[in-house]
Amino acid sequence: MNKKEFINELRKHLRSIKKQDRDEILEDYEEHFRRGKKQKRKELDIASSLGNPKEIAKEAKGELKGSLSLGGMANDTFLVVLSRIKEYSRMVFQGIEELFSKEIKQVKKEVYKETKEQTSEIKKDKKTFFAKLFSVLFNLLIGIWLVFAVYLTVGSLLISGWAITLAGVAAFAISIAGLFVELPYVNNEFIPMGIFAGISITSVGVLLSIFSWQTGKLFSKLISRYLRLNKKRKNKNE
């Protein structure tokens, strides 16, 4: 295998990855050939010590895994499908050409085998794509609504707490005021009950406010921690 054959073979096996990654990888090997030739090595010799392009492509794809972004995945899937369509049509034409030759059976067998292989590969790509898509959708739809619902609950609890506190304070204040001035409905029966109930209701209201406030704070902390984790994971992936 000479340089051209090696690079073409490698490119062929790397067609399913992002163009930018592929170009970068291919450039490394082009550079390797250039250096080798400077040292008076033969192309055939350099290629053979580099190893099998198919194996190298497999390694490279393995090393790239886990660093694919959602956009990249969608783009890649599209490109793979496109290149496969091109390939199939080429194969079909080849098949027609050789339809009348002796090798008709052989060709058919090969086309069938490769088609089967490649379809299973595309299926795998699609699977990871949908898994990623699902996780993004979950974050967007369920996650946002979940956050919204919890904040709504905590918020209404807090407002109820304030209202109860206010009612308790008012009951207490009116009862005390009744001791000194004439007020409608505030008689000797109402005043002791008003003072007692006022104090209890105020305590309940204050407790509820504190509880909901703390819950809200805890929840905010959890969300920000989750977001940071997500960001970290995203950065790591990129």
Place this chain on the structure above:
Amino acid sequence: MDTQLKKGAMELCVLSTLEKKDYYGYELVQKISKILPISEGTLYPILKRLKTEGWLETYLKESKEGPARKYYGITRNGKIHVKKLKEEWKEFSKRVNEIIK
């Protein structure tokens, strides 16, 4: 040889080599493949990954002969990582040696 083990060994060798001095791709690949039983081509994907992990960095340097060369150097994180790897490797090989002697 088990590929996973080989990969770990290659990672360790690449990082330790670059700890001493920076190399350009071809030179580094020649050096490592002389020592380890690997085909030269499998090293480039590993270099790319080590760079993505943030343990290596690359830069272009002019050379007298021909176009600029891509040099590889170790980062601060890489140095911390290789220290950990070395300890793990020593412990691991010590145990294996005890069993096989």
